[in-house]
Every structure is written in structure tokens, then in C-alpha cells.
Amino acid sequence: MHAWAMGAAVLSVIASGAKAEEVVLSPSSAWVLDYGDHRCRMTRAFGEGPTRTAFMLEQTQPSDTFSWTVAGPLVDRFGKGKVQVQFAPAFDGFEIDHDASLRVAEFGTAVASVTHEAPPPTLISRTAKPRLRSEPDALSDGTARAARLRLLNPEHGRSIARLTLTKGGESVSLSFGSLEAPFKAMNACMDDLLVSWGMDPAELREATTAARWINSVPLVGKIQEFYPAKALEEGAEADYRLRVVVGANGRVSRCHMILLSRGSDFAQRVCDIMRREARFEPGRNAAGEPKPAFFSTKISYRVY
Structure with a gap:
């Protein structure tokens, strides 16, 4: 496992919106890419002191989607319930359930999800045996679309300037500037991971x-x-x-x-x-x- 860093740290900025109390955080660290044995993860800190917040982008296999986590004291304000999420300005917002039980070391309470609606998972228990459900296309009859190696699209990343989380009158935004370079770095990490699996x-x-x-x-x-x-x-x-x-x-x-x-x-x-x-x-x-x-x-x- 090794790490790769990029970007420069800048000061955080706090602003107030007219409709909701909005906190806008700018990066306070470089991006750090962790080449794990079974996953790739990019992390960056935003804000400082009482607003210091972590953003994590993660993949366990090549894909055009990713899992994400935001953790920090400001997430505590949300409490349990529905949270509105938007990777703006390129993509529409969506809603997730936040149970306030997830925590990240050194940062605190976290909210997490994926960048698409996940398919129903397999459920395994002593009393219920639902049908196994795969990732989209994984049980396909073998089409070119299913076979294509899907990766994060840097052009999409270029159009993501911020992530905004909103619940009630509280809103927190992380100012990315762009996710083009992080997406490219994640794709390179995924190639490295495939090679470690013995694949070309x-x-x-x-x-x-x-x-x-x-x-x-x-x-x-x-x-x-x-x-x-x-x-x-x-x-x-x-x-x-x-x-x-x-x-x-x-x-x-x-x-x-x-x-x-x-x-x-x-x-x-x-x-x-x-x-x-x-x-x-x-x-x-x-x-x-x-x-x-x-x-x-x-x-x-x-x-x-």
C-alpha cells in the first residue's frame, strides 16, 4: 500500500446563503491517493479547526461510479433523516438516508453513499433467501456494453465544482474546483489494481x-x-x-x-x-x- 498526493492546500471560506445557513469549505490539504490491496481511495481535508471536514472518494473495482464519504463536526448538525446531495453543477441532486451512526477516525460523524442508485443487494439470513442481485450488467447475456471496462470520466469530473449536502436549514458545501485530476488518478490506480489481480x-x-x-x-x-x-x-x-x-x-x-x-x-x-x-x-x-x-x-x- 502506498499513497500519492497532489494539489495545494488553501484557506477555507465560510459563507451564508439566503435560504439556508450555508457553510462553504475550501480545501485545506492536498489530495492523497491510497493504493490499497483491494481498493483505491482519495482523501482531502476541507476547512480548518472546528469546521475541518474530510471527503473520501473510493472504488473497489473499475467503474464509472464511486462511493463517497463526508465526515466532520458539521455533519453532526444534520442528525438522523433525509439529506439532499448534489455534485454540482453538472448533476441533479438526490436524497439519501442518514442514520448518524457512521464515524471516521479523527473527523467524527460521517455521511456516505454512492454516485448512483445501487441495485438491490443479496440478502442472506436464516429466515429470508431473496434472489442474488448483481451489479448492473454483471449477469448480462454478454453484450459489448456489459463487457466494456467502465472507468470514471474525467470530463464529468471537470464539471463537478462542489458537493453540497443540505438538511432543513443547514447546508455544507465542499469546493472542489474540479474533480478531473482526481478521476484520472483513480483510473490509474484501478489499472494498477487490475495488474495486481493478474489481469491486463x-x-x-x-x-x-x-x-x-x-x-x-x-x-x-x-x-x-x-x-x-x-x-x-x-x-x-x-x-x-x-x-x-x-x-x-x-x-x-x-x-x-x-x-x-x-x-x-x-x-x-x-x-x-x-x-x-x-x-x-x-x-x-x-x-x-x-x-x-x-x-x-x-x-x-x-x-x-
Whole structure:
């Protein structure tokens, strides 16, 4: 794991709006990019002293969307409830639920979400066994759109000047200037991550069909039957990102369960099942040759 920094720190600015009490924060640190083993994360501080706030942008796989977190004393003002979010001026606002339970070390209360509406996750429990739901296109029948390696678009990043969070009469804005350079840095980090998985980013960009899980029905049932006894007794829950690398032979060569939230360790059994029993139709290039690919979905463990 290593870090990369860019940009210059400037002083924060506080302003007041006519309709709501608005706090506008300018950067107070450089961007720092963390090349993790299973994810890429960019962090920057905004404001100083009692308004010091952290913004984190994160991905666990190549994608045209990202997860984000804002943490700091000003988030405490929101309390629980609906929060309006806008990456402005390019994109429309949207609403998220904020339960005020998430915290980030050194900054405090946090609000977090993704830049798109996530699909329904897998729910695994002793009493409920809903159908496994993948990321968009991940269970596609193999179209060029599904196979395309999706990355953050720097042109979109250039048009994002700020992030604004609003609840009632409180509003906090982080002044980015632009997210073009951070998006480019995240894409470079993702290429590095793909190489660490044993994959060729250039080959993935040339793929015309995606890997397709062909025995998902019986394996989903096996995965859903398992809930660790200790975790069930304690009422422990967790959210994971399941990511597998599919070889040209259609077998799982690598498997990772990435913890997305607080929770117990449910990971090992799922990866054992995937490595031993999962079968995929491999991804293919324009010549029809089978090539390595990756498959990903979110799994949520819940007790009912």
C-alpha cells in the first residue's frame, strides 16, 4: 500500500446563503491517493479547526461510479433523516438516508453513499433467501456494453465544482474546483489494481463479451444457507463486495470478499464455494478468444 498526493492546500471560506445557513469549505490539504490491496481511495481535508471536514472518494473495482464519504463536526448538525446531495453543477441532486451512526477516525460523524442508485443487494439470513442481485450488467447475456471496462470520466469530473449536502436549514458545501485530476488518478490506480489481480487492463478494454455466471442458481442457495452461528447469536450483520477473477477456462482463479461496513467475518466460506464450484462462460475478445475477466456483486448479511 502506498499513497500519492497532489494539489495545494488553501484557506477555507465560510459563507451564508439566503435560504439556508450555508457553510462553504475550501480545501485545506492536498489530495492523497491510497493504493490499497483491494481498493483505491482519495482523501482531502476541507476547512480548518472546528469546521475541518474530510471527503473520501473510493472504488473497489473499475467503474464509472464511486462511493463517497463526508465526515466532520458539521455533519453532526444534520442528525438522523433525509439529506439532499448534489455534485454540482453538472448533476441533479438526490436524497439519501442518514442514520448518524457512521464515524471516521479523527473527523467524527460521517455521511456516505454512492454516485448512483445501487441495485438491490443479496440478502442472506436464516429466515429470508431473496434472489442474488448483481451489479448492473454483471449477469448480462454478454453484450459489448456489459463487457466494456467502465472507468470514471474525467470530463464529468471537470464539471463537478462542489458537493453540497443540505438538511432543513443547514447546508455544507465542499469546493472542489474540479474533480478531473482526481478521476484520472483513480483510473490509474484501478489499472494498477487490475495488474495486481493478474489481469491486463488493455485486454479488458478490448473485451466484447463479459464473463457470465452459468451455475448461479444452485450456488446462491448454498451461500444463502450459511450464517455463522456466533454472528447469528450476536445479531451481527455485514455488507461485502464479492469480487472474483474468472480465468479463460471459466473457473475462479481469485476471490475476495471486501468488507464495506462493520460486521463479523463471513468471507471465507463464500470464497471457498466460489473457487470450488462456480462456473462461468469466460469473457471474450473481438476474435472470440476466451480471456480473463472479473465478476462482482454486493452481499448483505441481515438477521430477521
